[in-house]
Amino acid sequence: MLSTQSSHDPQAFTTLPDRQPVLRVIPMPSDLNAHGDVFGGWVMSQVDLAGAIVAQQRAKGRVATVAVNSFQFKHPIAIGDVISFYGEIIKTGKTSITIDVQVYSTHQPQLAEAHTVKVTEAILTYVALHQDGSKRELPEH
Template identity: 55%
Template structure:
């Protein structure tokens, strides 16, 4: 039985009917956009300022997502360079309130870069 991670999600939401694809499942593009938002939260905190997404190294859809799912996004910085950070994102769906079930639906690895006010790379600040 899958369980939610023992930390706070960075983002939690319900997909809405407008977020469905032609088959009635949540559109993959909606999930991708929210994965990027979730990954940007710890990246911006670590950078203490502006960041940009420079790569999505992997994005795996493990299970379909439905419009009745409560979706939780967990993200953390797992690697740092001089200006860049690798962020791992895991996405879980809580479904069927009458018979609760948690499913890991997506996982992704993204890279963000800290930038200054003019859009140029800048070093990450010391911890």
């Protein structure tokens, strides 16, 4: 995973949003690259899952990812960090839903205070599908 700053940079510390995350996970050793950081691909897959949860709720059913509009890695993620994913609908079309996913990592060292940094943000578009896989219109709210 690319990063521009250390996740232990006090200037990057923040707080979690004041709402429930869509998804919360802890990366395991199998999710790490040779340098000990979490694979960017693992993060991307978790972002897609978080975005899909929000899209499925709005679509009231099956959805598929049709585009990753933007994806930015800001900080590395370490094993044992608690990763929180927050998703929000930013646009809907006739059949599509665009979701903004914000990702935060909370590092909890045993002998120090926990600290949180925003590690990733992404915008993804999903399309609502019938059970046979064909597109369908989004239901009314």
